[in-house]
Amino acid sequence: MFEAIAFYLFAALTIVMFTITVMTSQALYALTAMAAGMIFISAFFFILGADFLGAIQIIVYTGAVMALYAFGMMFFDTTRNVVEKRTNPQIVFILGTLAAIMVVAIVVAPIVSNNIQALYPIQEGVGNSQAVGMVLFTKYLVPFEVAAVMLLVAMIAGIVLAGKKMDKSLTLMAEEEIEMMHASTETHQERGEH
Amino acid sequence: MDAAFIIETIVKIVVIMLIFSALAGFGTYFERKVLAFMQRRLGPMHVGPYGLLQIMADGIKLFTKEDIVPQNVVKPIFKIAPVITAATAFMAAAAIPFWPQFTVMGYTVHPIVADINVGILYVLGVMAIGLYGPLLGGMASANKWSLISAARSAAIFISYEVITGLSLLAPLMMVGSLSLIDINNYQAGGITNWIVWSQPVAFILFWIAAFAETGRTPFHLVANDHEIIDGFGTEYSGMRWGLFFIGEYANMFFISFVMAIIFLGGFGDGTIAGAVQLILKVAFFFFFFLWTRAAWPDVRPDQLMWLCWKVLMPIAVLNVIVTGIVMMF
Structure with a gap:
C-alpha cells in the first residue's frame, strides 16, 4: 500500500514539475522545476529497490541542471520573463502531440504484445x-x-x-x-x- | 511493513530533527565563544550565565523579526530557497548511523533512519542538492552581490564535488561497500584498523573538500562579508535567513559524522565506549571548523579553483591509481 501511495504522489509531483518546466516563461521557475522533477524521479528508483540508481540519479542530475543554471546566469536576466517568439503555434502543437504519442507507443508496444523477457534475473544475496x-x-x-x-x-x-x-x-x-x-x-x- | 516500524521511523526522524536543530543553535554559541577566546575576547556574556541563554535570545529575535520580501525578487523561488538548504541538510542525515544499535526494554533500536546499502552516495548526493539554496536565493534576489555569490557557489560546489568523490573512491575500493555501517564495521578492530592510516591522503583531501562543501572559512567565498556583503543572504531577513543558518550548521555536524565514520573508525565495535568516542571525534571535527575560521583568512576565488583542479584533483586521481595497484598485487 505504501508503495502505491508513494508512487502516485511522486508521479503527480514529477508531472507537475515538468509541466511547469515546459509552460513557464520565467527561466528560474523552469530550471528549478526541472531540478525538482529530476530529484522526484529518483523516488521511483528507491521504490523499486534500486537504491544505487536512485542516488546516482540525484547526483548526476543535480550536477547537470547546475550547469544549465550557469548558462542561465550568463544568457538571461533571470528575474525577468523570457519573451518567446511564437511564429507558428499549430506546428509546435502537432509535432508535440505526435512526439508524445510516439513515446507512449514505444513504451506500451512490448507490454501489449507480451514480448518482454528478463534476460538477467535478480541474483540473490x-x-x-x-x-x-x-x-x-x-x-x-x-x-x-x-x-x-x-x-x-x-x-x-x-x-x-x-x-x-x-x-x-x-x-x-x-x-x-x-x-x-x-x-x-x-x-x-x-x-x-x- | 508493520505499524511498529512506521512509528519507530517517525520517532527517529523527529528526534534527529530536534537534536540537530538544537545543536545548530548551540553551534552558533560555541562558534562565538571559541572565536572570542582565540581572539582574546569574552564573546557573549550578558544573557544568562556565561551568555548561555544567548541562543534563546537569538532564536526569539529570528522568529519575531519582520519577514521582508523585496519588491523585484522572484517571489516563489526567493521564498523556497532557504527551505531547500535546511531540508536537504536534514534529508542527508537519513542514511547516517549516529550511534551503535542499543536495546531499550528488550527492543533493539537502530539509530539510523534508512539503512540503504548505498548510504555514502545518498548522503553526499543529497548534501549536493543543498547548494541549490544559495544558488536560487542568490539568483532570485535581484541583487548584484547575491548574483556573484550564486555564481561562486555553483563554481565551488561543482568543482569540489569532484574532490569529494575521487578522494572517497580509494577507501571505498578497500571496503568494497557503500554502506556507512559496513564501512564502520570494517574498522571495528580498533584504532590500528582505522582507514586514516591506510588512506591518509584521501582523508586530508576529503577534509579540505568538506570545508568547501559546507562553505566554511578558508573557502567561505559564497558569503564573504568584506567583498560581497552577505552574498546570497543579503536580501533575507528573519527566519528565512535563520533557515540558511540552520542548514549550514546541520551540514557541518553531518559532514563531521561522515568523516568520523569513514576515516576514524566511527563507533568501533558498538560498545558504549565506541559510541562516546564517536561523539568526541565529531566534536573535534566541529571544533576544527571553528579553529580554522579563527586562524585563517579567506582565499581568493581563482586560488580556490587553482587548488581544486591543479593540486587536489591530480593528487586524488593518483591516490586512486596507487590504491588500485596496491590492491591488485
Missing part, C-alpha cells in the same frame, strides 16, 4: 552496486568503454578550445603588465586590418 557492476562489465562492456573514450575526447577538446592564455592570470599580474598586454593586442588588431 548481491547488493545493488554489485549488480550494476556485473551487468556493466559483462553485457554492456563495449558501450561503457566507448562512452569513456567519448568523454575523454570531449574533455581533451574542451581543454584545447578553452586552454588559450591559460598560463596568464589577470589577478596575479600588475596593472602595467595588463595595460601592456591590452596595448599589444590592439596593435595586432590594427595590423590585421591594414
Whole structure:
C-alpha cells in the first residue's frame, strides 16, 4: 500500500514539475522545476529497490541542471520573463502531440504484445552496486568503454578550445603588465586590418 | 511493513530533527565563544550565565523579526530557497548511523533512519542538492552581490564535488561497500584498523573538500562579508535567513559524522565506549571548523579553483591509481 501511495504522489509531483518546466516563461521557475522533477524521479528508483540508481540519479542530475543554471546566469536576466517568439503555434502543437504519442507507443508496444523477457534475473544475496557492476562489465562492456573514450575526447577538446592564455592570470599580474598586454593586442588588431 | 516500524521511523526522524536543530543553535554559541577566546575576547556574556541563554535570545529575535520580501525578487523561488538548504541538510542525515544499535526494554533500536546499502552516495548526493539554496536565493534576489555569490557557489560546489568523490573512491575500493555501517564495521578492530592510516591522503583531501562543501572559512567565498556583503543572504531577513543558518550548521555536524565514520573508525565495535568516542571525534571535527575560521583568512576565488583542479584533483586521481595497484598485487 505504501508503495502505491508513494508512487502516485511522486508521479503527480514529477508531472507537475515538468509541466511547469515546459509552460513557464520565467527561466528560474523552469530550471528549478526541472531540478525538482529530476530529484522526484529518483523516488521511483528507491521504490523499486534500486537504491544505487536512485542516488546516482540525484547526483548526476543535480550536477547537470547546475550547469544549465550557469548558462542561465550568463544568457538571461533571470528575474525577468523570457519573451518567446511564437511564429507558428499549430506546428509546435502537432509535432508535440505526435512526439508524445510516439513515446507512449514505444513504451506500451512490448507490454501489449507480451514480448518482454528478463534476460538477467535478480541474483540473490548481491547488493545493488554489485549488480550494476556485473551487468556493466559483462553485457554492456563495449558501450561503457566507448562512452569513456567519448568523454575523454570531449574533455581533451574542451581543454584545447578553452586552454588559450591559460598560463596568464589577470589577478596575479600588475596593472602595467595588463595595460601592456591590452596595448599589444590592439596593435595586432590594427595590423590585421591594414 | 508493520505499524511498529512506521512509528519507530517517525520517532527517529523527529528526534534527529530536534537534536540537530538544537545543536545548530548551540553551534552558533560555541562558534562565538571559541572565536572570542582565540581572539582574546569574552564573546557573549550578558544573557544568562556565561551568555548561555544567548541562543534563546537569538532564536526569539529570528522568529519575531519582520519577514521582508523585496519588491523585484522572484517571489516563489526567493521564498523556497532557504527551505531547500535546511531540508536537504536534514534529508542527508537519513542514511547516517549516529550511534551503535542499543536495546531499550528488550527492543533493539537502530539509530539510523534508512539503512540503504548505498548510504555514502545518498548522503553526499543529497548534501549536493543543498547548494541549490544559495544558488536560487542568490539568483532570485535581484541583487548584484547575491548574483556573484550564486555564481561562486555553483563554481565551488561543482568543482569540489569532484574532490569529494575521487578522494572517497580509494577507501571505498578497500571496503568494497557503500554502506556507512559496513564501512564502520570494517574498522571495528580498533584504532590500528582505522582507514586514516591506510588512506591518509584521501582523508586530508576529503577534509579540505568538506570545508568547501559546507562553505566554511578558508573557502567561505559564497558569503564573504568584506567583498560581497552577505552574498546570497543579503536580501533575507528573519527566519528565512535563520533557515540558511540552520542548514549550514546541520551540514557541518553531518559532514563531521561522515568523516568520523569513514576515516576514524566511527563507533568501533558498538560498545558504549565506541559510541562516546564517536561523539568526541565529531566534536573535534566541529571544533576544527571553528579553529580554522579563527586562524585563517579567506582565499581568493581563482586560488580556490587553482587548488581544486591543479593540486587536489591530480593528487586524488593518483591516490586512486596507487590504491588500485596496491590492491591488485
